Amino acid sequence: MKTAEIRSTFLDYFRSKGHTIVPSSSLVPASDPTLLFTNSGMVQFKNVFLGSEKLSYVRAADVQRCLRAGGKHNDLDAVGYTARHHTFFEMLGNWSFGDYFKRDAIAFAWELLTGVFKLPKDKLWVTVYHTDDEAFDLWNKDIGVPAERIVRIGDNKGAPFASDNFWQMADTGPCGPCTEIFYDHGEEIAGGPPGSPDEDGDRYIEIWNLVFMQFDRAPDGTLSPLPAPCVDTGMGLERLAAVLQHVHSNYEIDLFEHLIKVAAELTATKDLANKSLRVIADHIRACSFLIVDGVLPSNEGRGYVLRRIIRRALRHGWMLGVRGDFFWKMVQPLVEEMGEAYPELAQKQAFVEDALRTEERRFGETLENGMRLFDAVAAKSNDSIPGADAFRLYDTYGFPVDLTADIARERGLTVDMDGFEQSMREQQERSREGGKFEAKGQMPAELASQLQPTAFLGYDALMSQGSKV
């Protein structure tokens, strides 16, 4: 089943169950300064959950474009390393605003997956929040999933890809326990079932998360009940497509086939499974849709995330031997693939191409010299790239520090982030003393909170501090 048909089958199913079909909202949250990007389908409904906005319907479904490349949900570093993560992806979702709750949400999901999409029941595993006996019993007694394929999961203590059955969009806002559905891609693939020590592998892949939205988390961490319990679900379109198209990796589905082929042609690469082609195909989606949604490359906030993603893609092209521009040429095949589902992409094609070409030519001037510096530094580094060198790459050659860290990772090296931050602070001091320091513009609260003097200045914080090139 092609991706386009999966989208429509999903929407048709929920329409038949009384859901109103709503359009995808922008990747830039309309009225939520606490959030960098739309990272899930529920973002546009946040105020409905909180009770401050009323809709004329109580059931909705949609296909939402999402980005996880900054803030609480950041999968940028997983792209190219797992079979299941993208920066940009589409999330199929259905919602109940104070209408149905656990029983119906579970029954709908099961019927759609096994009755409509005909997934084999014995390949599906489910997880529930460790204290949620009600969800456990619904799966076990109502649906008939054997107890040995239902896993109780507690709170994630911070491991990036550990299963987590308490969902939250951000550090504050609507949240609640969830139940998730996994597909077993078979024993020839490494990885254990959810909750096991090697769950991070790609054998058991999470396809659908059903969240029972019950709480609003305050900045001090306390939970208060929402006005009415709601349901919020999200299923990765590309992950479901992989299952339905009998391939293991998201990057092997129909939607990516053409993109990867064009990337291979543009970079003269023979091996279509080359990791860099996957990264480029992933990043052209993220970058194009960010530009469609009004973000342009810049030195802070959302624009800096875009710049970081573009430069990562360009570096992968460079690694494949490209010495001119190529990335903007991926927009055309992307429009062919997704322009029908997203007419705004087709309408803005020329604009997106221009924006990418400009950034591409700009970085092209320093990429080669930066790579030369990196190679020289790496040759004399044992396990870690010194912070001062990472800073020079950033300051003189326009290498965002996460790009340097990514290149380092490929060679088994890390970056001395403390040293990098120290160099950054010293430079800020110097420019402040020189009277050249300019106050930063408005930035999302999510970033601002990480920029407090006492807070750890991680990748996300650094991305707002700008690069000179």
Ligand code: ATP
């Ligand atoms: P994972 O544990 O695999 O990182 P998640 O638990 O972070 O996924 P959710 O926040 O529950 O994901 O999002 C709902 C669904 O969206 C997931 O079940 C998955 O199908 C899909 N999804 C999440 N992150 C990505 C991603 N980076 N790329 C593609 N699909 C994703």
Ligand code: MG
């Ligand atoms: Mg995740």
Ligand code: MG
């Ligand atoms: Mg998960």
Ligand code: MG
């Ligand atoms: Mg999940």
